[in-house]
Amino acid sequence: MAAMNELAQVVKTPPKEPSAMTRRELIGRLTKLGASALATAIGGGAVMEALSPAPAVAAPRTGTAEPATTRKFYYGMVIDTKRCVGCKACVVACKAENKTPPGVAYTVVLDGALGNNPNDKPLFMTKPCFHCENPPCVDVCPVGATFKRSQDGIVVVDYDRCIGCRYCITGCPYGARSFDFGENYPAVADHTPYAAVPSPEYGQYQVRREDASPIGNVRKCTFCIHLQDADGRYDRQAGRWPACAKTCTGHAIHFGDFADVNSEVSRLLRERQAIRLKEELGTNPNVYYLL
Amino acid sequence: MDQRTLKRLFWISGAVLFAAGFVGWYDRLTHGHLNANYGSVVTWGLWVAAYIYFIGLSAGSFLISSLVYVFNVKRFEQIGRLAVFTAVVTLLLALFSIWADLGHMFRAWHVMVYPNFKSPMAWMIWLYSAYFLLLVVELWFLLRRDLVAGADAPGIKGIVYRLLSLGTRDISEATVARDRRVVRVLATIGVPVAIMFHGGVGALFGVVAARPLWHSGMYPILFLLSALVSGGALLTVIAAIFQDGWHENRDTVLALGRMVLGLLLLDVLFQVSEMLVGFYGEIPAHIESLKLVIKGPFWWVFWGWQVVIGTLIPVLLLALPTRRDPRWVTLAGFLIAAGFLGVRLNIVIPGLAAEEIPGFSEAFASARMTTNYFPSLTEWLLTFGVVGLGLLLFGLGELLLPREQEEDGHVRV
Incomplete structure (x- = not known):
């Protein structure tokens, strides 16, 4: 209980206290002074950034300087594999929340990541979208239908823009995207009352219809952005918290704002040794794993 | 097999395949992607x-x-x-194939209105539109x-020619010379466009x-080279079937064979x-993807189809004395x-069928999330x-489009 109260305090704390200057802010100030601007231009893929529709933003934990941005939050997750029991409640909670059809899963639980030999302690890994700082899926979209939100870095799909080419699925190194083939669970296919329940996704509250988006679109985890308030904040106490993290039976999924040094996720990164998947690809994921 | 039997076989297979296609198109248009077997792992099939096959044939042809119209290579003039x-x-066939693959076919125009030029796919689509x-x-x-010369012909042919000539009537020396200049300019522009767009298809994967x-x-280089090999090979077949076939085009067919052999060997080296x-x-x-191949x-697609049928046998046919017989x-x-x-x-498929994270394909029980395809x-x-x-389009083209008139009155397609 004490932990929960502490957590509530953390969540309520405004993200930017005058005393707490993150490295990102420090670098931001340096950039304003022009100290690192030249270095960034030479070393940091300035050409691609210039071509990019939205200003590219650096991750809080890397040393890359960033251009001016409207970014208020750096939402992400820290997933403690030692606490994960592989119950898949997160998968079910996500499906119940977002009403995703068969074949579409915004998060899955892997149990073979480290081979799981008979003598190993089993390792389960829940795997939502990592909402990368440098998302390859966004770059390859031919119509800009999938993009990284400038205010909080959440990678979303515009269902009305997406043409369903699935290039983003090939571009994602983490298997975080699925194509909606138009399949339905029996309750929806048989037009039971459940079929009339809208999906709150993107705050659109759409009832699933044949031949209409999101059928024929690529779909993915949104960190449940429909639960944000008008300022873009989540509230764990009020239940406005990503469904997987809210449900996790072993408290393995920690969600929060990396820009807030007092957040639970920031603290976990400071105190524990975290890894990210496929660092070598430079995608800069916002989901960390504790081993 | 004589020329007539070959032609008849050609028309029958065209008609049968085209008719079979209606079933596929009907299912695609009424049930969307429900009855397609690709999923969210092997998401392209x-x-x-x-699509990349046909578009390669187009770029290659x-x-x-352009050897004729830009570089004046007389051997391939026919x-x-x-x-x-x-x-x-x-190119049309390629566009139909990829159109069916889109989740929202009727949003294809989005690429024109909302292009993201960081995406190689957007570049490719803009370039092949220009190329088209x-x-x-x-x-x-x-x-x-x-077309103008044939516009007075009786029957359907005359009507088609009149329509296709778009109202132009002038076939004086001056306008014909102008046509040749225009072709030369367009073909010259087309060379870099074709290289960019097909290299772009390779880059899309690369x-x-x-x-x-x-x-x-x-990859972009390999795609271009494969385009030249497959396009050249297809032209060899077409030159042998159409325009009075291998009797008339004997030298062209043999020359194409030599060129294709060289390009194929280069392609094998690259692969x-x-x-x-x-x-x-x-x-x-x-390694996992390569092992899948x-x-x-x-495995038989690689060893049987690609290596034996697509490479070994043709290399032998083109290198041994059979190379002097247009039929071989x-x-x-x-x-x-x-x-x-x-x-x-x-x-396409082995590139996608290797698990991105070990255990991913077993993590969620769905046929759409497996590596099988x-x-x-x-x-x-x-x-x-x-x-x-x-x-069928080839058949119609041969029936309706004008055959080349040589100066001695000899008819060529």
């Missing part, structure tokens, strides 16, 4: 492979036609117009004189760092290099052109339909 026509038809326009205009200028099998600087570097590099995901469930050369061309569909399948009946039928459409 037969239709994408068919066009680049070979098949210049045929090559441009082939490029138009195969250029091809059609070039073909029209190539045919204009004959830039995907998430898929080690594709992620190679060799071997790509595979050896991958195997010796021993990056797990890369050579000893996965569809035609067979070699056919085998190479058919073999390249295997090459395309082995690019074999095209469904709908996918096959629709692809057959596209092939059939191609055959």
Whole structure:
């Protein structure tokens, strides 16, 4: 209980206290002074950034300087594999929340990541979208239908823009995207009352219809952005918290704002040794794993 | 087999395949992607492979036609117009294949209105749109004189010619010379456009760092080379069947055979290099894809279709004394052109079927989230339909479009 109260305090704390200057802010100030601007231009893929529709933003934990941005939050997750029991409640909670059809899963639980030999302690890994700082899926979209939100870095799909080419699925190194083939669970296919329940996704509250988006679109985890308030904040106490993290039976999924040094996720990164998947690809994921 | 039997076989297979396609298209248009077998792991399948196959044929045929219209290579003059026509038809087939693959077919125009030029796919679509326009205009200028000349012919042919000539009546020396200049300019512009757009198709795969099998600087080059080989091979077959066939086009067919052999060997060198570097590099995901190619469930696509049918047999046919008989050369061309569909399948599917994270394909119980893929009946039928459409368009082109009149009055297609 004490932990929960502490957590509530953390969540309520405004993200930017005058005393707490993150490295990102420090670098931001340096950039304003022009100290690192030249270095960034030479070393940091300035050409691609210039071509990019939205200003590219650096991750809080890397040393890359960033251009001016409207970014208020750096939402992400820290997933403690030692606490994960592989119950898949997160998968079910996500499906119940977002009403995703068969074949579409915004998060899955892997149990073979480290081979799981008979003598190993089993390792389960829940795997939502990592909402990368440098998302390859966004770059390859031919119509800009999938993009990284400038205010909080959440990678979303515009269902009305997406043409369903699935290039983003090939571009994602983490298997975080699925194509909606138009399949339905029996309750929806048989037009039971459940079929009339809208999906709150993107705050659109759409009832699933044949031949209409999101059928024929690529779909993915949104960190449940429909639960944000008008300022873009989540509230764990009020239940406005990503469904997987809210449900996790072993408290393995920690969600929060990396820009807030007092957040639970920031603290976990400071105190524990975290890894990210496929660092070598430079995608800069916002989901960390504790081993 | 004489020329008439071959022609009849051609028309029948075109009509049958085209009719079969209706079933596939009907299912695709009424049930969307429900009856397609690709999923969210192997997310591109037969239709994408068919697309890169046809678009390669188009780029290859066009680049070979440019030998005539840009570089003045006399040896291929007889098949210049045929090559441009082939490029138009195969491009159409490519566009139909990829159109069916889109989740929202009727949003294809979004790429024109909301392009993201960081995406190689957006570049590719813009470039092939430009290329398509250029091809059609070039073909029209190539045919204009004959269309005008034939506009007074009786029956359907005259009507078609009058429509296609778009009201121009002037076939004086000056306008014909102007047509030739326009063709030369368009063909010259077309060469870099074709290289960019087909190199772009290779880049579309090459830039995907998430898929080690594709992620190679060799890909755009390999695509261009494969385009030249498969396009050249297809033109060999077409030159042997159409325009009075191998009797008239004997020298052209043999010359094409020699060129295709050289290009094919170069292509093999590139592919071997790509595979050896991958195997010796021993990056797990890369190795996994390569293993799928050579000893996965569809090993026979590589060893049987690609290596034996598409490479070994044709290389022998083109290198041994059979190289002097246009019929054997035609067979070699056919085998190479058919073999390249295997090459395309082995690019698209194994690249995707290697697990991105170990255990991912077992993490969620759904047929859409496994690494298994074999095209469904709908996918096959629709692809057959596209092939059939191609055959019929060729047939119609041969029936209706003007044959080249040589100065001695000798008729050529």
